[in-house]
Structure formats: structure tokens, C-alpha cells
Amino acid sequence: MSGWMQAVLDFLAAFGPWGLLFALTIEVIPSEIVLAVFGVLVAQGRISFPEAMCAGILGGITSQLLLYLAGRYGGRPFVERYGRYVFLFPHHIERAERWFAHFGPGAVFSGRFVPVLRHAISIPAGIVRMPLGKFVLYTGLAAIPWTWFFLQLGMAFVQDRVLLEREVHRYTLPFLALALVTFVAYVAFVKYTRAASRRK
Template identity: 50%
Template sequence: MKDFFIEILTFLSDLGYLGIAIGLMIEVIPSEIVLGYGGFMISSGKISFIGAVIAGVIGGTLAQLFLYWAGYYGGRPFLERYGKYVLIKKSHIDIAEQWFEKYGAGVIFSARFIPVVRHAISIPAGIAKMSAWKFTFYTVAAVIPWTIFFLYLGMVLGENWAGIKDVAAPYITPFILVVVSGVVLYFVWKKRKNPPITTVKKYNGK
């Protein structure tokens, strides 16, 4: 399987930025591996970091939009029948639906960092007819730090990029906590900076 991945990545590397975007869109190889190889290409001078980030965000977002629209128009039966071709199992859909029903739209952001539900969470969002703009916003907000993180690790590992999942494992939980905490603090700060306007009615003595 590893050799299969390497063959695909070698082919995609010839496409440069487009290769990174396509690699993330088709979901055949885990995004960590694709981005890790992208980081290796950056360290080799084949592509730039900014260009790789843009390609990664576009590819990662489009991959989730495909699942969102599949859920939106095809519903659960369609995904249960054809989801296996993009590595989505029925059990993944079950878990994702439970998370979406329990935590609401905000889970579209937080679940992006958690195995199993990371990709499947797009499906119940589509089935529930969640706003496409809101879905895209939450998805992009999560894809950006994820892309930067694994591209950076790939750059650091260089020729040892293939072991990126093992290297990243101890950092995933702290990474998630930092990102989610940062987002929570931002919204708390924004809410305090712009408090809701309340209407005070004057007492007229009647």
C-alpha cells in the first residue's frame, strides 16, 4: 500500500500545486500524507510554501464540498451505496450524524481535526441542508491550520516525510486544543467588544 501511495504522489508531484489540490480532492490518500509530501517538495525547492498552502486549502475544501453536495442532493442512501469509493463507511456516517445532531453547525469546524468523523461530518451537514456559505466558512477555517501544520512537518522531515503520521501523533491533541481554544477566545473577545444592543423602554407613568 505504501508503494502505491508513493507512486500516486510521484505522479501528482509532476503537477506541482495542482497535484496537491487533486491529491486532497480525490481522498484516495490521507491528507496528512499528501500535505507531508507537499512539505517535502517545498524543502526541495520545487514549490513555494504560500502556493502549497493555497493549493492545500482549495483541494481540502473542495473535497468536503463534494461530500456536502452528495449529502444535500443524494441523501444518506446515496452515500451508503457509493461512499465506500471515497473511504466513507456506514459507521462513519452514523457517528457523524450523532455529532452533528448533538453539537450543531459548529462541529463542522472542530470535527475536522478528529479521525473517522473528519471527512464524514460533511455528509449530515448536506443532508440537513445547512447553509452552503456557513459550511464553507467553517470548513476553510479548519482546513487552513491543518494544511499549514502538515506542510510544515513535511518541510522539517524532508526526505523522511513518509513517517509524518507517526511524527505528528504526539502533537495532534495539543494542536487541536490550541486551534479550538484560539477560535473560542476570538468569539468571546468579539462578543465582549460588540455587546448586544438592548432597547430600554421609558416608563410613562400609566
């Protein structure tokens, strides 16, 4: 972890769950690293696990809701102009648009476990005006396992931050596998229901 990241996280740690909520809302540091570091704080007894879970889920929803609103009210030109300030570039947006156009609202859930796409997918959801309640529901459901896992990882490697950072990067792969399995199941379900409706 770079020095500035460590300094920012150490500062935010002083604010407990509010610091976690803020860090995930602005997300200039990858959420998996933020959650793992706050998992260390849970293990040290500085914040409780329920507090960290609630802050993690709410922070995950809030950060994506901001991107959703940017897409809904600002459109693609706004996002292309200002997205670079949150590390979202045109090719990321194009990839997310293709994913969303092909697989629909279910991509909001499955895309949450894919690097870069997990943020960018909120933008086309906003542009096509996906119902806000459904967007928040899918985003929240994806945030639960993501938050729980990386908090647990931080708690498990509380004594060794170097090893913790290595494990964070290592365990993002299982989430990618989970996304693919979820995605395949979703596509199969959509195809089955469409075929069933045509038979009727």
C-alpha cells in the same frame, strides 16, 4: 507509506500545486500524508509555500464540498450506497449524524480535526441543508491550520521520509486535542447564549 501511495504521490508531485489540489480533492490518501509529502517539495524548492497553502486549503474545501453536495442532493441512501468507494461506511455516517445533531454547525469546524469524522461530518451538514456559505467558511477556517502544520512538518523532515511518516501520525494527536478544546468552547458559548436569551 505503502508502495502504491508513494507511486501516486511521486506522480502527482510532477504537477506541482495542481497535483496537490487533485490529491486532496479525491483524498484516497490521507490528507496529512499528502500535505507532509508536498511540504518536502516546498523545502526542495519545487513549489512555493504560498502555492502549497492555497492548493491545500482549496483542495480541503473541494473534497468536503463534494461530500456536502452528496448529502444535500443524494441524501443518506445515496451516501450509504456509494460512500464505501471513498472509505465512508454506515457507522461513520451515523457517528457524524449524532455529532452534528447534538452540536450543530460548529461541529463542521471542530470535527475537521477528528480522524474519520473530519470527512463524514460534511454529509449530515448537506442532508440538513446547512447554508453553503457557512459550510465553506467553517471548512476553510479548519483547513488553514491543518494545511499549514503538515506542510511545515514535511519541510522540517525533508531528509527522512520514514521519520516524516512517523511524525505525521504522532502529531495528529495535538489536532485532536485542539478539536476537543474548540468543541468545549463552542458548547460553552452555545449554552451561555441560549441561557442569556431565555433570561431576556
